[in-house]
Amino acid sequence: MTTSVTVTPIRVASLLVGEDERLPVFVHLIDHPDGRILVDTGLTALHPAFADMDPQLVPLTDHADVDLDSITAIVNTHLHFDHCGGNHLFPGRPIYVQRAELEDARTQEDYTIREWVDAPGVEYTPVDGELELLPGVRLVPAPGHTRGSQIVVVETGERPIVIAGDTAVWFGELDAPTTEGQRLIRSLDPQQVWLAHATEPWPA
Template identity: 70%
Template structure:
């Protein structure tokens, strides 16, 4: 099931110009059971952005995680052709395994992340990063993707990780990838990326492996 987060003016009945929706793309075996893998779709008046691409197939390198895969191109409610651009928060296998579905669209990633994924052994599934036709756009530091949507480096989970900040209607939403895996890591941030997210003072933060967004504690 896909749900939406309205980042527009909550005080009016007009439809929001910007929404963020999680889409379940896979499940992985973790210590406490099955861990979901979500990707996120940003609907913006100037384009539809997909943040991370999940997985589309199995691979021997991650067989021990017993993946259950829900490829985006096989989901009846997901419009692959309707995606205008892709963002990879980082290039671990469960975040880039569907990159090949979007060969003719720009895929934004921090240059440091792309260099590490292509240059380091055992970093990811390199064939998935190098899928034919993927059009990477390496960026160096903060980058405005669309009005109100920007990419911000958030080192920690990997040195080249980035988050996506969506600002509209006086609200701020962060799509964090694995900058934090669990809510507790935002409750008590330890990495540079986690502290950056808290400094942004967002209304909510979508994580790749949680069903609902994290929200700051209320006093």
């Protein structure tokens, strides 16, 4: 795969965890010669379900340097609220998610915010297992955080770059992996792993 593929993190929110710690929320934009893929869509609105997390939003629509119309496909690593809240910004464009994840988001109580999952105009392309989305860009199931979590593996010609969503929430979970998804990431021997809630890629 050519090294002309780039991954750009975009900070779209922060959430309060614990008494005084704020967790950043990032989505990731893959620029590929054959298209632009957005991995997760973050948050665009407040909701009573997570008001106690004191969300501070910088939604994708506020990023003047991000041309939403140029994005050709969206990937949801999973469908928790802080990963799918901007799906409605892309009506009619394919949103790739593991079928098991979509089923759980639509049927399990207290899993996510369902009206965000199935917002008007949102069109999912359910995936069963691995899928090559563009040459050198693969979706790979990575269970652990949720049953239907997936990662995006970007081949670079050497060691791959991985966009992990919440397969690991902090670096320690990759330093000492315990879930199937975390062990999968380590088995790929990646040069970089981008997490949804970390400013820099692992390994730091």
